[in-house]
Amino acid sequence: MIDTTKMTEQRFRSLVEAYGGDPARWPVDEREAALGLLETSATARAAVDEARALDAVLGKVSAPLVPSELTSRLLADFTRASRRWSPGRLAVWLADAVWPGAPLWQPAMAFGLALAIGIGVATFAPLDLRPSDDTSGAFALDTVPDNGQDI
Amino acid sequence: MMIDPDAELVARVGRGDRAAAERLMLRHLPKMLALAKRMLSDSAEAEDAVQDAFMRLWTHAGRWQPGQAKFETWLYRVTLNKCFDRLRRRPTVALEAAIAVPDPSPGPASNLERVALSGQIAAAMAALPERQRAAIELCHYQECGNIEAAEILGISVEALESLLARGRRALRIRLLHLKDGQ
Numbered sequence: 001m002i003d004t005t006k007m008t009e010q011r012f013r014s015l016v017e018a019y020g021g022d023p024a025r026w027p028v029d030e031r032e033a034a035l036g037l038l039e040t041s042a043t044a045r046a047a048v049d050e051a052r053a054l055d056a057v058l059g060k061v062s063a064p065l066v067p068s069e070l071t072s073r074l075l076a077d078f079t080r081a082s083r084r085w086s087p088g089r090l091a092v093w094l095a096d097a098v099w100p101g102a103p104l105w106q107p108a109m110a111f112g113l114a115l116a117i118g119i120g121v122a123t124f125a126p127l128d129l130r131p132s133d134d135t136s137g138a139f140a141l142d143t144v145p146d147n148g149q150d151i
Numbered sequence: 152m153m154i155d156p157d158a159e160l161v162a163r164v165g166r167g168d169r170a171a172a173e174r175l176m177l178r179h180l181p182k183m184l185a186l187a188k189r190m191l192s193d194s195a196e197a198e199d200a201v202q203d204a205f206m207r208l209w210t211h212a213g214r215w216q217p218g219q220a221k222f223e224t225w226l227y228r229v230t231l232n233k234c235f236d237r238l239r240r241r242p243t244v245a246l247e248a249a250i251a252v253p254d255p256s257p258g259p260a261s262n263l264e265r266v267a268l269s270g271q272i273a274a275a276m277a278a279l280p281e282r283q284r285a286a287i288e289l290c291h292y293q294e295c296g297n298i299e300a301a302e303i304l305g306i307s308v309e310a311l312e313s314l315l316a317r318g319r320r321a322l323r324i325r326l327l328h329l330k331d332g333q
Contacts, residue, residue: 014316015312017315017316017320018290018311018312018313018315018319019290019312020291020319023293025290025291026292027296027298028296028306051319053327054319054326054327055327057326058272058287058291058326059271059291060265060268060272061273062266063185063186064181064185064194065187066180066181066184067269069202070184070198071176071177074170074176074201074202074203075169076177077202077205077206077209078164078169078176078205078209081206081209082167082172086209136286146199
């Protein structure tokens with residue numbers, strides 16, 4: 001584990017050997033301490049000068065141009081991929097239809113929560129389906145109402 | 152919480168938005184192509200590796216979960232893995248090819264010297280072991296922070312520093328004769 005609170009000449013050398021002589025490339029949490037040492041140490045300045053010579057050479061590389069044919073190929077791939085249906089794409093499409101613009105986890109979470117509540121209600125709610133002792137209701141449905149008339 | 156500047160575009164790409172795909176591609180393609188070219192030392196193969204990486208993006212954007220990892224870190228990792236796959240399939244390291252790699256972009260005669268210099272640097276990079284090359288590519292050329300570069304390579308920061316130091320030492324031996332513009 002690197003101690004970032006203090007900077008020794010040895011650690012400074014390791015840092016410069018790894019990241020080069022440009023402080024912008026040094027680890028953020030050690031930069032301030034390293035710059036402090038650089039102000040006071042001739043050894044540190046020599047290490048930086050040495051590293052900057054290599055940095056300058058590496059910086060002479062030309063950046064490659066992006067061929068327009070490559071961008072066309074990538075966009076053609078996108079068109080093909082977006083026409084292809086997959087379970088993931090279907091899930092995204094459904095989520096977007098239900099909850100436009102939200103990340104996929106939000107409608108998925110809402111659906112999961114609704115499902116959990118439904119299962120919970122079905123499992124634990126006191127739903128008593130045993131036949132009741134009072135059969136008058138059933139009787140009433142099964143018999144013709146007595147209007148006091150003889151049939 | 153980490154704010155990912157690409158999160159919204161990635162979400163739109165996942166919903167099939169072509170304009171978002173184009174913007175995301177233009178934002179990241181130059182960096183990914185430069186990385187692949189220096190890793191593979193072969194322009195055509197680098198373009199194929201980058202195309203594979205973007206194909207993965209197009210098919211996975213719908214499942215992207217913001218907040219888990221920075222999108223660019225993920226794309227670097229995918230591109231680098233595509234490069235590693237291709238390097239492992241090669242029968243030998245094509246050092247001779249690397250010397251011929253300098254980007255053949257058209258330009259005036261004054262650019263020839265720069266192209267030749269680029270070629271020497273590309274050859275020196277190509278001679279490095281692939282992990283050292285990747286570490287230098289990420290930290291020096293792509294300007295990734297040490298934590299991000301270590302995450303992309305799947306190693307500790309200490310291991311990253313070791314790769315960088317060994318890589319730079321080898322480059323210094325090969326390249327320092329160029330420091331005076333020779």
